[in-house]
Amino acid sequence: MPQVAPRRWNLTVFALALFFVTIGCREPVDDTRLDVLAADAIDWLVRHQEPDGFWSGAAFDLVCAEEHDEPCGGLAGSAVHDVGLTALAALALMASPTADSDLRGPLDQALEWLVAQQDSTGNLGLADVFNHTYDHAIATLALARAVRLLGRDDLRAPLVDAVRYLREMRTPRLGWRYADFSVEMRQHASDSSVTAWAVHALLAAQQAGIAIEQDVLAQGLRFLVNMTDDDDAQAVADAEEAIEKARAELTRLTKLHDDSASSAAAISAQRSLIQSLEDEAPRAKATGRTGYFERGGLVSRIDAASELFPWSKSEACTAAALSCRLGRVGDTEHLDEAHELMLARCLELLPDVGNPEAFDAYGWHYVSVAVAHPLVPRRDAVRWRDALATTLTELQRTDGCARGSFDPHRFAWGSAGGRVYQTAILALAAQAHRGRHLNPAP
Numbered sequence: 121m122p123q124v125a126p127r128r129w130n131l132t133v134f135a136l137a138l139f140f141v142t143i144g145c146r147e148p149v150d151d152t153r154l155d156v157l158a159a160d161a162i163d164w165l166v167r168h169q170e171p172d173g174f175w176s177g178a179a180f181d182l183v184c185a186e187e188h189d190e191p192c193g194g195l196a197g198s199a200v201h202d203v204g205l206t207a208l209a210a211l212a213l214m215a216s217p218t219a220d221s222d223l224r225g226p227l228d229q230a231l232e233w234l235v236a237q238q239d240s241t242g243n244l245g246l247a248d249v250f251n252h253t254y255d256h257a258i259a260t261l262a263l264a265r266a267v268r269l270l271g272r273d274d275l276r277a278p279l280v281d282a283v284r285y286l287r288e289m290r291t292p293r294l295g296w297r298y299a300d301f302s303v304e305m306r307q308h309a310s311d312s313s314v315t316a317w318a319v320h321a322l323l324a325a326q327q328a329g330i331a332i333e334q335d336v337l338a339q340g341l342r343f344l345v346n347m348t349d350d351d352d353a354q355a356v357a358d359a360e361e362a363i364e365k366a367r368a369e370l371t372r373l374t375k376l377h378d379d380s381a382s383s384a385a386a387i388s389a390q391r392s393l394i395q396s397l398e399d400e401a402p403r404a405k406a407t408g409r410t411g412y413f414e415r416g417g418l419v420s421r422i423d424a425a426s427e428l429f430p431w432s433k434s435e436a437c438t439a440a441a442l443s444c445r446l447g448r449v450g451d452t453e454h455l456d457e458a459h460e461l462m463l464a465r466c467l468e469l470l471p472d473v474g475n476p477e478a479f480d481a482y483g484w485h486y487v488s489v490a491v492a493h494p495l496v497p498r499r500d501a502v503r504w505r506d507a508l509a510t511t512l513t514e515l516q517r518t519d520g521c522a523r524g525s526f527d528p529h530r531f532a533w534g535s536a537g538g539r540v541y542q543t544a545i546l547a548l549a550a551q552a553h554r555g556r557h558l559n560p561a562p
């Protein structure tokens with residue numbers, strides 16, 4: 121009997137060793153760097169909140185001037201998107217672990233200001249601004265998260281009105297874009313960027329207990345699927361048809377063969393053509409890319425910024441669509457082929473995360489949201505977050521009043537959004553790993 125105990129002990133040691141070899145030695149997740157830089161970004165946001173509770177894209181420097189020796193400076197953002205900016209900043213604060221304690225005061229002020237902007241149609245944005253759909257969708261998302269994360273049940277009524285307005289803003293193509301009086305609407309009825317914000321808002325509202333018409337949500341998601349080159353069936357069929365035709369031509373040439381040099385050359389050329397068609401066929405496979413308003417197309421860019429920030433260095437629309445499609449935890453047990461393809465497309469950005477041409481905070485935010493989904497392999501999520509933490513640590517300001525913020529001129533959309541936007545969206549990206557944005561399955 122005395123010998124049994126040591127044997128059991130040995131078995132226990134062996135089992136523990138096996139556990140640590142198989143489980144414990146997996147790549148550690150250290151999000152400390154992201155947590156620290158997110159806290160600094162939020163500190164900057166709180167210091168630059170207006171006394172009335174909102175954040176000003178164009179005039180945030182006025183708050184600096186009152187409280188600090190040197191204003192932050194840099195590019196000013198648009199003056200007509202303070203609703204969207206305030207909603208983004210509120211979302212960043214809500215993603216923090218101290219949302220319900222230290223940050224509760226600034227958050228309640230921001231939410232109160234947002235609700236005060238709502239008109240009788242339910243619209244939270246400025247109705248005469250052509251792209252106020254962005255403001256409205258992001259503000260709807262913020263209200264929905266406030267109901268769920270902060271227990272703000274008093275916001276249910278304005279949220280219901282906001283969801284109704286969002287539904288009414290759908291375009292004939294069943295996605296979302298700009299206000300119907302805008303010229304852009306006549307060129308392209310829907311785009312995947314506004315649609316992604318709208319879908320996230322609806323998913324969050326649904327999770328907050330608001331009844332959402334399922335066809336509205338399903339059609340929004342369908343639009344994002346339609347914009348994604350995630351099915352290679354057509355490309356493969358086209359390649360096969362071309363090869364078949366080339367082979368038929370080879371058969372015809374062979375039958376006509378008369379031993380002349382020209383005939384032999386034609387046959388040889390045709391064989392080369394078939395070979396090249398076969399070689400190229402694999403490259404015709406789906407790219408996994410979501411286009412801005414065409415299937416598999418490129419992202420959107422302000423023309424003036426397209427040279428500094430080339431289209432090809434961003435997968436913002438792919439990541440936005442993927443984050444929506446993975447939006448409901450528990451819908452599936454594993455990533456399907458299309459999602460794997462989209463994820464791979466996003467992760468191809470990794471070598472470029474430190475490349476200034478690829479500084480697209482909007483896209484990085486959505487990649488961060490997508491890789492935080494439990495179905496995404498842990499190793500991929502860790503690789504992404506490590507690369508992001510390294511680059512953001514280098515880019516974050518550490519001096520003066522600007523401490524914690526990000527200089528907008530370094531990023532693709534900085535000239536439109538300014539310092540408040542830049543800092544809020546990166547604070548969201550840095551905190552995506554906490555999963556507070558995820559919409560668990562109803």
Ligand SMILES: [Zn+2]
Pocket residue numbers: 168181183184188190191192193521522
């Ligand atoms: Zn400042």
